[in-house]
Amino acid sequence: xxxxxxxxxxxxxxxxxxxxxxxxxxxxxxxxxxxxxxxxxxxxxxxxxxxxxxxxxxxxxxxxxxxxxxxxxxxxxxxxxxxxxxxxxxxxxxxxxxxxxxxxxxxxxxxxxxxxxxxxxxxxxxxxxxxxxxxxxxxxxxxxxxxxxxxxxxxxxxxxxxxxxxxxxxxxxxxxxxxxxxxxxxxxxxxxxxxxxxxxxxxxxxxxxxxxxxxxxxxxxxxxxxxxxxxxxxxxxxxxxxxxxxxxxxxxxxxxxxxxxxxxxxxxxxxxxx
DNA sequence: GTGTTTGTTATCAA
DNA sequence: CTTGATAACAAACA
Numbered sequence: 521x522x523x524x525x526x527x528x529x530x531x532x533x534x535x536x537x538x539x540x541x542x543x544x545x546x547x548x549x550x551x552x553x554x555x556x557x558x559x560x561x562x563x564x565x566x567x568x569x570x571x572x573x574x575x576x577x578x579x580x581x582x583x584x585x586x587x588x589x590x591x592x593x594x595x596x597x598x599x600x601x602x603x604x605x606x607x608x609x610x611x612x613x614x615x616x617x618x619x620x621x622x623x624x625x626x627x628x629x630x631x632x633x634x635x636x637x638x639x640x641x642x643x644x645x646x647x648x649x650x651x652x653x654x655x656x657x658x659x660x661x662x663x664x665x666x667x668x669x670x671x672x673x674x675x676x677x678x679x680x681x682x683x684x685x686x687x688x689x690x691x692x693x694x695x696x697x698x699x700x701x702x703x704x705x706x707x708x709x710x711x712x713x714x715x716x717x718x719x720x721x722x723x724x725x726x727x728x729x730x731x732x733x734x735x736x737x738x739x740x741x742x743x744x745x746x747x748x749x750x751x752x753x754x755x756x757x758x759x760x761x762x763x764x765x766x767x768x769x770x771x772x773x774x775x776x777x778x779x780x781x782x783x784x785x786x787x788x789x790x791x792x793x794x
Numbered sequence: 795g796t797g798t799t800t801g802t803t804a805t806c807a808a
Numbered sequence: 809c810t811t812g813a814t815a816a817c818a819a820a821c822a
Contacts, residue, residue, distance in 0.1 A: 521800060565801080583800050584819085613819095632818045634801070675811070685802080693800060742799080783813075784800070 522581040523565060524656070524690030525733035526744050526752065530587050531562040533747040537569075537589065540620040547616045548639045551575070564652040564689035568645070576645045578638045579628065584613075584743040585635030590625040631743060652689040656726050661688070666723045674712035679782045681711050682726075691726070694739055694761045697787045699725045701760045701770075706793045707786055732757065760787035768792060 522530075537557050545552040556572040567587070569577040579587070588611070616628040616637060628637060640648070653669075654661050669687055682688065682696040691699070700707040702725035705718050714722070738744060738752030741762055745751055755762075759769055764778040764787065774791025 523801095580801080582802075582817095630818095631820075632800095634817065673810085677812090680812080683801090780798095785798080 521583055521692055521694060521741065522585060522738075522744050523692035523695050524562075525695070525730055525754070526738035527562050527565050527567055527581065527690075528734050529738045529752065530747055531560055531567060534560045534567070534587065534589060534626075537620065537624075537626060540622060540624065542618060543621045543623075544619040545616070546618070547637065548577075551639055552577075552618070563649045563655070564685055565692070566649065566652075568649070574641050576640055576642070578640060578645055578648065580636050581630070581744075582632070582634035582636070584631040586627075586629040586743065586745055587747055588627040588629065588745070588749055589747040590627065592623050652685050653687040654689065656688050656690060657730055661723075661727070663720060663723050667719055670711050670714065670719060674710070676711050677707070677782060678705065678709045678711055678714070679707035679784070679786060682707075683782065683784075688726070690730070693784050694741065694758070695726075695729055695733070697761050698759060699729045701788060701793060702729055704793050706788055708781055708788075760789065763787065 538560060539557065541554060541556045542552040552571070555575075558570040558572060561568040561570070565580060567579040567581075569579070571577060579585075581587070611627060611629060613629045613631045614627050615630050615633070615635070618626040620626075628635070638645075638648075654665060670681070673681055673687075678700065679696055682691050682699070683693070697707060699722065703718065703721040705714065705722060733739060733752075733754045736753040736757060737746055739754040739758065740751035741755060760776050763776040766776050768774040768776060768789040768791060771789060771792040774789040776787055777790050778785055778787050780786070
């Protein structure tokens with residue numbers, strides 16, 4: 521489930537395609553041909569590839585999307601040659617293939633087909649990007665701004681508040697649960713029930729958990745892999761997500777609970793989150 | 795055959 | 809206007 525740290529990892533790794541030129545593309549073929557890549561950026565969970573000319577290629581991986589970079593023909597990192605029939609091969613679900621003039625390639629794979637690629641002009645892309653709230657790792661995400669946001673939606677449940685991309689951009693199911701654990705707050709709490717100290721802890725925890733995960737190249741819990749096909753290293757650092765019925769790593773007495781909340785699997789330690 | 799997994803949007807209800 | 813619940817999308821897995 522690519523969230524901010526996973527997309528950020530891909531953004532950094534894919535800076536390698538900057539200055540490359542499209543030779544062949546399986547989608548938007550005529551528009552991409554001979555276009556040069558100016559930059560690779562990220563906004564929320566969206567990857568932004570700016571092209572020569574006015575257009576941008578926006579990519580959203582949704583739940584099972586992958587972006588795999590292959591340095592050059594004949595030298596594959598994963599599972600041999602991309603063969604749609606090969607079992608367990610990440611390339612089994614290739615939805616788009618891009619070939620650059622230097623023969624390197626970029627693959628967009630997506631098992632569940634929820635992800636998308638859009639080729640848009642400046643106005644169209646801004647319309648999509650501007651719908652998102654503050655970047656939690658930007659200077660704009662001050663405690664004051666976070667507090668103002670919280671005050672705007674006092675009756676929301678904390679988890680729903682944190683998942684809302686129009687308020688804070690980039691948090692998903694994993695990091696919402698992890699940030700709440702780190703801040704020792706139950707995700708089921710109402711926003712207005714948070715004390716100032718809890719608000720402060722939550723603000724710090726969000727930033728801390730995202731930075732740590734980026735440092736470990738993201739969470740490969742299920743489908744997410746890095747652009748070279750290897751897994752991100754954050755799973756061992758997860759404290760609640762995917763740890764149902766396991767003992768809490770912090771208090772060492774509580775057991776991690778998993779409930780259905782806000783339509784999602786929601787994890788917490790019954791003992792040390794209040 | 796059933797339930798679960800989750801990012802986002804749409805729709806409906808209170 | 810706010811909130812919350814549900815379905816839809818698709819495919820795999822237990």
